[in-house]
Amino acid sequence: MRLSLLQPLIERPGPWASVYADVSHGTEDAAKQQELSAQYAADQLSDQGADAVTCRAVHDALITLRRPGESLAHAGRAVFATGGEVVLDTPLAGPPTMRGATWSPVPRLAPLLDALGENPVCLVVYVDRTGADFELRSDTAHERAGQVSGADYPVHRTTSSDWSERHFQLKVENTWEQNAAEIAEAAGQAFEHAGADLLLLVGDVRERRAVRDRLPDRLRGVAYESEHGGRASGADSTRLDRDIAQVRAGLEQDHVLDAVQRFQTGEGRSDGQSSVTSGVPSLIEAAREHRIDTLLISPDGGDAGREVWVGPDPDQLAVRGTEMQYLGEVHPAPARADDALLRSAVATGAQAVLLHHSDPVPPGGLGAVLRWSTPVTH
Incomplete structure (x- = not known):
């Protein structure tokens, strides 16, 4: 798990309100259910000795509508507050296993490991011959992350054997190579800026490979390819979503296995x-x-x-x-x-x-x- 997410929680002395809530209210009385859940959490904290202003801050956070990019289905929230202020409010992809509110000297952090997991961030690069679109995908995010445009002429090869056509074809090859290099460089910058964990190239097989071959060395080990989906609107997204979930789950499993093996080796x-x-x-x-x-x-x-x-x-x-x-x-x-x-x-x-x-x-x-x-x- 990215423990850096929790950095704000060690900068305050506490005591802390820690709340794990199910906010996936999809019924007609969703607003009422949300209010009842928020009030229940505030009452739990009050019963444990939390001050009134912190209880109110938690209550108000839990009745706030979801923020852009958060999942509407099976959603959860983890809220941490102290001194009358919500310090961290993070969305969860699904209802947390441990629900409820605690008031304690240190934040109740361990359930967040289960709720968030590793939650690796995947930079999806939708490639074609003229550029690429970037998108970030995680359990709680699905957002655009920029684009890059290369030269758009010439990009199509011909089948003629005429000398002039072969000369034109060479220019096409050069344009492809130049665009692939620009996409790879921009992908590297987007990867670093977003703090992503892995990269998935989407598009025609030749275009994917051309970009992958030009990625910085540090990214090639965490770069994958998908034959599903594409940059064009209307491209297949269902199977691409599956591919994204698969590479993210694989990375998470690798991290756990690596930690276990290191522990066993050290023993x-x-x-x-x-x-x-x-x-x-x-x-x-x-x-x-x-x-x-x-x-x-x-x-x-x-x-x-x-x-x-x-x-x-x-x-x-x-x-x-x-x-x-x-x-x-x-x-x-x-x-x-x-x-x-x-x-x-x-x-x-x-x-x-x-x-x-x-x-x-x-x-x-x-x-x-x-x-x-x-x-x-x-």
Whole structure:
């Protein structure tokens, strides 16, 4: 998951209202249902001790109409607020598995891993001989991202063997190559600007290949092609949507498998060093020392909901409340281990991966691949 999305949540001390809501009201009384859901969330927060202005901010956010580009079907929302202000309001592709509102010292972050997943962003490049249109696709976005136009003459070859026609044909080839190079360069710039994770080329096979061959080296490993759809209006979009979903799901699965394999490899080292850790005490120590590279979380593991102690700073976390005075916090508060570790991961630029039942999980459901190896102690 892109933990950078959560950066605004570590810049405030809290306490935090965290709300996961189903806003897919498609009935005739949708407005009434939306109001009831918003009021229920506000009442939940109030019952847990949240201040009135924060409850009102959450209520108002949940009754706001969907923003442009958000899905109208099976939609969800994750809303985080503190001090009377909504700090993060992110749409979800479907109703969240865990619904409800919590008021806690740190944001309730772990369910967002399940709700958003990796959510890789795909830059779709619709190519033809004269240029390309760019589009961004993710679970919650379907938006135009610019276009590029190359030379439009000459672009069509002939079948004549006359010398002049062969000369003209060479010009066509040159025009194609020039346009393909311009499209590839613009695609690279759009990819970087959007922070995309993968790229899908759509169009005639020769035009796709011409652009792919000219992509920057850094993009070729995440570039794919689809034979469905095209730049022209009316092109087949149903099968293209399937192709986009398939390459995005493949990338997400690859990331999870990579994290699991790195954890397993780190566990099995025979050189007296370890590049992984598990167990709440060891993970907290690694988090305080900024050693976590990738945090692995299984929501069903017993350690995920274990109580730890935190302060307002992401580095202030400990197994016991009495330890917090040495970290500069005299009024520690209890928090879930998964949320506290995720907050630290956001602050230190680490990654996080949600593991499911079929994945080999670390003991207790929490583990980490470390940024550098440490000696194994027994």
